[in-house]
Amino acid sequence: MAKNLQERDGVGRVDGARTPEVAALMQDAVESGECPFCSPRFEETNGEWLIDFSDDPASVVWAGNWRVWHNPSSLPGTSHHIMVASTSHHTDFTDLFRNEETDFFMVIGSVIKKFGLDSGSLLCRFGERRYNSATVEHLHMHLIVSDRKPVLPESFTEHEIELMRSIEMLLPHQENILEELDELRELIDRYRAMKQGGKAIPIRAKLSNESQE
Numbered sequence: 001m002a003k004n005l006q007e008r009d010g011v012g013r014v015d016g017a018r019t020p021e022v023a024a025l026m027q028d029a030v031e032s033g034e035c036p037f038c039s040p041r042f043e044e045t046n047g048e049w050l051i052d053f054s055d056d057p058a059s060v061v062w063a064g065n066w067r068v069w070h071n072p073s074s075l076p077g078t079s080h081h082i083m084v085a086s087t088s089h090h091t092d093f094t095d096l097f098r099n100e101e102t103d104f105f106m107v108i109g110s111v112i113k114k115f116g117l118d119s120g121s122l123l124c125r126f127g128e129r130r131y132n133s134a135t136v137e138h139l140h141m142h143l144i145v146s147d148r149k150p151v152l153p154e155s156f157t158e159h160e161i162e163l164m165r166s167i168e169m170l171l172p173h174q175e176n177i178l179e180e181l182d183e184l185r186e187l188i189d190r191y192r193a194m195k196q197g198g199k200a201i202p203i204r205a206k207l208s209n210e211s212q213e
């Protein structure tokens, strides 16, 4: 699939990176033309992100097919933000070989056991990254776990409080703030897609759905 990847529009995007670590990874990928997730240099350049499963016998089975590491730009509110990607370059589920498919569930089991997880979310990005919000066009999963910490007033800066006051004034029905933000975000996405020469709209989960218990 590597050739196909180059034909689409390169290995990934630097502008999608949320932290300097990931921006550096993507800059290197763009310059070398190598996919960062299956680069033979992954261990050398990002070895400190990798999670050690040497105490898990199951990892002997899957380690050749899947790589697991801590996302260096973990999402806020997470205790774990773990990345899982095939060691071979694949972009779609249908590209996986049978042993890679079956090993995948072992990988997730190993991660769950290692960190004693009893709750989490698994998000998969596959196919063309211009439609799935991925930074790297290589089949991968984000395993995201809440840190379960309450959000207290001292976790806000004065600037953030001021910003929230402005947002609440801008939005007319404050009790439905997440629905209004969804509408606003959808408008921003549509407007930006139009401004960028008629791009497709990125698909996002709705804030108002995510907030439901």
Ligand SMILES: [Zn+2]
Binding pocket: 035, 036, 037, 038, 039, 088, 089, 090, 137, 138
């Ligand atoms: Zn790759």
